């Protein structure tokens with residue numbers, strides 16, 4: 001694969017609503033749109049790093065710096081035959097996974113287009129349709145969470161994730177169960193807001209038949225999560241703690257979790273996502289695709305990876321129109337049926353960029369050539 005040009009565009013996309021988690025809130029999503037040009041085709045992906053280092057250590061600024069100063073020069077000075085070569089090329093660079101994933105994902109899209117196959121097929125996925133869920137942030141009141149749950153259940157979403165934090169947890173979960181019953185596929189995401197001191201709260205949550213409790217403890221822990229998992233019947237799902245397939249192997253060996261949330265950006269790309277998927281499949285650990293409030297480009301990548309067979313739990317890949325007045329892909333990523341998205345079978349990610357929308361959001365563009 002001959003790479004002729006790489007374009008980085010920093011976009012600021014205003015959200016339709018304020019999205020709050022235990023570590024803060026977002027009203028404007030920053031992202032870096034990466035476009036890799038070669039042999040008449042162009043591949044696209046996005047860096048999901050956020051504007052501040054509160055989900056992980058990466059930010060838009062660190063991702064741009066790492067791509068510009070280290071990763072793009074490596075790509076221009078190396079032979080890339082397949083996207084897996086990118087994963088090997090970037091291995092000596094420590095962490096900075098979201099920057100790696102953005103370039104690697106764009107090259108996966110470019111590769112798929114050059115081969116004339118969908119990204120899903122290039123990854124080995126066979127699903128034509130995926131079930132999806134939705135992630136609801138922390139709201140000022142429980143009633144406001146209930147109103148969002150009601151709306152999104154009416155849209156058919158197959159999993160309802162609510163954010164929790166100390167002081168906003170048992171009450172909101174109990175209210176959802178009382179209002180909507182035991183049948184709602186419900187989970188809670190704590191984003192590392194708790195410690196083992198909160199064991200009583202975790203045991204209370206354990207009585208509500210949750211599908212999982214996501215990342216209750218420290219963002220870089222698998223030891224205490226194993227101790228907590230032994231105390232709960234509800235599966236723990238790890239998100240922030242899992243940066244690569246070795247973390248996943250160790251967490252499975254220790255019994256730290258029963259489910260893993262795969263985020264392509266967090267683990268450094270689609271190749272590593274496949275490795276984690278395959279490892280979890282071999283150990284009977286179901287996975288699902290987490291979200292990072294992506295534009296339609298990132299959503300398209302999430303749809304493609306979710307087409308793999310062990311993605312058996314609906315992911316956080318909700319429709320574009322939930323987040324954006326205008327997405328940066330034509331027509332946005334929209335439900336084809338209640339709680340379901342189609343897996344594109346056209347070459348690559350299967351979505352065309354909306355250049356007018358990009359022009360409205362872009363605040364910085366740079367092109368790099370060998």
Ligand SMILES: O=C(O)CCC(=O)C1=CC=C[C@@H](O)[C@@H]1C(=O)O
Pocket residue numbers: 021055134135189191239290291292293294316317318
């Ligand atoms: O993209 C979506 O709709 C899901 C967003 C979401 O739940 C998250 C995004 C980024 C960090 C966290 O706040 C949270 C998560 O941990 O999954």
Ligand SMILES: [Mg+2]
Pocket residue numbers: 189191214215239240261290
């Ligand atoms: Mg999470």
